Amino acid sequence: MDKEMKETVLRAVDYTNTEAERYNKRVRICNGIAMLLVFAYNIIKDTSLHDNSAVMIGLDIVQGLAIGMLLMGLLYSSRYGAKIRAFKHRLMKRQG
Numbered sequence: 001m002d003k004e005m006k007e008t009v010l011r012a013v014d015y016t017n018t019e020a021e022r023y024n025k026r027v028r029i030c031n032g033i034a035m036l037l038v039f040a041y042n043i044i045k046d047t048s049l050h051d052n053s054a055v056m057i058g059l060d061i062v063q064g065l066a067i068g069m070l071l072m073g074l075l076y077s078s079r080y081g082a083k084i085r086a087f088k089h090r091l092m093k094r095q096g
Contacts, residue, residue, distance in 0.1 A: 023076065023085070031073045037066035 041063050049055045075081065 023081065027073045027077050030069045034066040034069035034073070037062050037069070041066065 041059055044050060044055065044059060050059070076084065
């Protein structure tokens with residue numbers, strides 16, 4: 001009985017660690033993309049392309065995406081990230 005309980009606990013811990021690694025990888029990818037978007041924004045802003053109105057609108061969208069991705073990464077990596085994921089899973093189970 002004790003051996004079975006230990007195996008069950010180890011499997012649960014392994015699953016939790018795998019799940020946390022998966023979400024941390026997503027957060028790192030989002031932060032990397034956001035940093036690339038910020039870098040591209042700064043490069044294009046300092047060139048003559050910035051004078052075009054269509055490019056300016058695109059740059060505003062890129063800047064908004066970058067800030068949104070950084071804020072979501074911060075939110076998901078905080079202590080509220082697990083609560084948000086649990087809420088999302090509950091919503092998906094109700095709809096599905």
